[in-house]
Amino acid sequence: MEHQQHDEIKQITLYDVASGLKPQASSPSTWRARYILNYKRLPYKTVYVSYPDIDALWIRLGLSPMDQGPNRPKTFLPVISVPSEDGGPPSVIADSINIAIFLDAEYPDTPRVLPPNTRALQIAFAQNVVISTLAPAIFPFILPRMPATLDPRGAEYYKSTREKWFNIQLDEYYPRSPEAFQAQLDKIHGALDWMVLLQQWRRKMNGSWDPLALRLQILVSARCSFG
Numbered sequence: 239m240e241h242q243q244h245d246e247i248k249q250i251t252l253y254d255v256a257s258g259l260k261p262q263a264s265s266p267s268t269w270r271a272r273y274i275l276n277y278k279r280l281p282y283k284t285v286y287v288s289y290p291d292i293d294a295l296w297i298r299l300g301l302s303p304m305d306q307g308p309n310r311p312k313t314f315l316p317v318i319s320v321p322s323e324d325g326g327p328p329s330v331i332a333d334s335i336n337i338a339i340f341l342d343a344e345y346p347d348t349p350r351v352l353p354p355n356t357r358a359l360q361i362a363f364a365q366n367v368v369i370s371t372l373a374p375a376i377f378p379f380i381l382p383r384m385p386a387t388l389d390p391r392g393a394e395y396y397k398s399t400r401e402k403w404f405n406i407q408l409d410e411y412y413p414r415s416p417e418a419f420q421a422q423l424d425k426i427h428g429a430l431d432w433m434v435l436l437q438q439w440r441r442k443m444n445g446s447w448d449p450l451a452l453r454l455q456i457l458v459s460a461r462c463s464f465g
């Protein structure tokens with residue numbers, strides 16, 4: 239019993255976006271953190287937070303808003319809280335890439351998520367491929383469908399923020415004509431070509447890297463998603 243209590247105290251908390259789905263976990267951003275925790279086999283519990291409550295969570299956890307560039311939230315999930323070994327305050331980490339860096343350093347006996355010396359590549363990839371190319375290509379397919387997957391307060395928040403940020407009406411954003419649909423698909427193919435290139439490069443440079451770690455690396459690199 240005592241042992242159990244000890245384990246509970248040590249457990250990491252993953253803060254995830256609340257949804258109306260079962261199971262609730264659906265945000266690609268928070269899935270990156272979940273993949274990392276699962277890959278390292280670290281025990282954690284999940285706390286679901288509705289979009290409009292994320293600001294208050296950040297204040298409660300003592301986090302300062304982070305500038306992610308224009309039209310992107312300054313407070314967001316995933317966040318993890320990792321209890322300290324010595325009874326001090328927990329380490330609270332936001333942003334999937336920071337979570338990967340922190341957990342690789344904090345738990346060196348678990349499989350590494352980020353290959354050494356690849357930070358520059360990952361930032362270039364995230365900025366130029368995922369944020370600038372892939373995200374705008376998939377947004378018209380994803381964004382209009384998001385509110386239906388969320389809890390009612392989250393849905394309202396999501397619709398109003400995205401309509402403001404991207405200057406769109408969510409209901410009219412889906413590419414309905416065959417031409418518009420095909421044009422969007424072509425954009426996605428362009429971004430996927432980059433992913434193939436990255437994988438070929440990796441094979442040449444370091445064929446021995448665990449393929450699952452590579453997938454995680456790409457997911458973590460893909461810092462921007464539908465947020």
Ligand SMILES: N[C@@H](CCC(=O)N[C@@H](CS)C(=O)NCC(=O)O)C(=O)O
Binds near residue numbers: 255266306315333461
């Ligand atoms: N760079 C962040 C992006 C996180 C992000 O944008 N998360 C979205 C959920 S998919 C969010 O919490 N958005 C809050 C909001 O829209 O106010 C990461 O990789 O962790």
